[in-house]
Amino acid sequence: MSEFFKAELKDRFLEYALERSDYFEIQTLYDEFLRPNYSLQFVERLIKEIQDYDPELLDVMSGNGMDIFMLASTPSTEDFLEDGGFKDMYVKEEEKWDVFLEQLSNNRKLSKDEKKLLKRSSPGFKKEKMLLIVLISAIAISFLFTLISILNSSFLEPDYVPADEFERRMEQLNQQYIQENQRLEKELKDSKTKLDSIFRGP
Structure with a gap:
């Protein structure tokens, strides 16, 4: 269910x-x-x-x-x-997750000043920027592998799963989903902070 x-x-x-x-x-x-x-x-x-x-x-x-x-x-x-009940809570949580994934997948558009700064940037700056992009990509890949692993362990096992065990696994999946979401949000926030500090320069 x-x-x-x-x-x-x-x-x-x-x-x-x-x-x-x-x-x-x-x-x-x-x-x-x-x-x-x-x-x-x-x-x-x-x-x-x-x-x-x-x-x-x-x-x-x-x-x-x-x-x-x-x-x-x-x-x-x-x-x-009247405030929306449990369904509204679920929908809002899903919307937060969708926004997070959208932030993870979309590249932030640079302003004119930032583009000029990139043109004048040194090779060291470009190297740091590339490392941050690789880091964000690694986070996204890590999330996908974790999600696939959770789904495999929860749904693709061939053995019959009793109803109580299925409910327990669903709850466990939900907790893992929340924990992974929180971890990735923190890593993405840290990466954005580093990227913003590089854009601002010394």
């Missing part, structure tokens, strides 16, 4: 809770949205993820031998959905 579909399900759970003015069983969400393709435990997992993000989004009560048995909306539920 994709992260976007999980985000959409969480929003649907919150919207359903908001439509009701009473407490309802978690079984109701399962019957309403996920029967018969998923299990009740998967619904519990999504509710726990909502709680981990913000425990004020749902009023949760245990009972009948279950940690999550009855649910109800709270004042925070409506505010959160």
Whole structure:
């Protein structure tokens, strides 16, 4: 299951809770949205993820031998959905990633002054500029190999993967994606800083 579909399900759970003015069983969400393709435990997992993000989004009560048995909306539920909910958070995160990739792939256009400076630059300056370009290219290649490795390990293994293991791998992939994104953003920022300092000159 994709992260976007999980985000959409969480929003649907919150919207359903908001439509009701009473407490309802978690079984109701399962019957309403996920029967018969998923299990009740998967619904519990999504509710726990909502709680981990913000425990004020749902009023949760245990009972009948279950940690999550009855649910109800709270004042925070409506505010959160009006701000866009989990789907909007996912889309914004994807947009940030797209912008980062665009910055990584596009060369910055030089101003007239910078072009003049490049014409007057010494061989040493040109060598440093070339090294920085190679560094940025190496970062991009490193990212692609890392992404391919993650995808291979997560999706292309021939063995049957149980649903719980698949969800765990999806979460692990998401964490690796975030960590790699943060690392590459830092390296790109450092490279841009070095490049800008060279453009400015001594």
